[in-house]
Amino acid sequence: MVGLLDTSKRDTEGQCGMPEHVPDRTAERTERAATPEAAAGGARTAAPPAVRVEGLWKTFGEQVAVAGIDLDLPAGQFVGLVGPNGAGKTTTLSMVTGLLRPDMGRVQVAGHDVWGDPAAVKARIGVLPEGLRLFERLSGRELLGYTGRLRGLPGDEVDKRATQLLDVLDLAGSQHKLVVDYSTGMRKKIGLAAALLHNPEVLFLDEPFEGVDPVSAQTIRGVLERYTASGATVVFSSHVMELVESLCDWVAVMAAGRIRAQGTLAEVRGDAPSLQSAFLELVGAQGRDTGESLDWLGGAR
């Protein structure tokens, strides 16, 4: 049986042909950085990175959104991309997933060049983008049916996987409701189901837990943990440090379009008591005015 996240049919072709040595290219604060080999256990032979980014640049007019970043994200892990508002996370994920063309630089996903071989990359990835646009006039089940057929899966396989995903994500009761009538959290879940349907090698999620209630968050988390345990990679962006700390094996910290640190959670956290403290230090937000200057706020009315 091909289970919901059965990886027996996963296409591993993309795992071949990459050099085993992965140089450390972290731009800044490299003292905390580590290579994927270290994350994978040091002495073991390193798997090729799920994502390799070299010199990626994107500007919007005068605004430099992504300033020549390098990233090596290890395969088979939960990877968190964190950074303050406007750091460049969404722009980076958009370029990595082929949704936005970079000004400069190179991206490889599962060993394939995102801009040189887009079809090979798109077949191997699932994406839950920011500001998810769905076919609003389809029901949840119809949306999965349509997505599955677009992915080239046989109809009965699509039906089976859709039933399982709807069940696991607690959407079975709403499967015949139109997507336009779904709540924010339900939209995230049906978007996630659509992104997982073809059992991708690498899943990219932009703020997957935003607007999701704690029960659904727990469900999504369980699904993603099961998925990474099978050898797949999840790359997600988030502002919620506690979540990243509890979920991720590997973290990249971004600020002002640059990578400030990347490595295992322990390496990025360093001596700081929590990822939150390390993050504030890395992005230069320690000691920032937290409202003391608003002396009128809460004063006499």
Ligand SMILES: Nc1ncnc2c1ncn2[C@@H]1O[C@H](COP(=O)(O)OP(=O)(O)OP(=O)(O)O)[C@@H](O)[C@H]1O
């Ligand atoms: N289409 C666009 N046109 C102009 N500027 C843009 C565009 N998209 C992003 N930017 C700018 O690029 C910078 C990075 O934005 P981006 O959305 O990538 O950040 P982010 O880290 O995802 O932020 P947030 O956490 O707030 O979602 C910001 O200064 C933003 O204003």
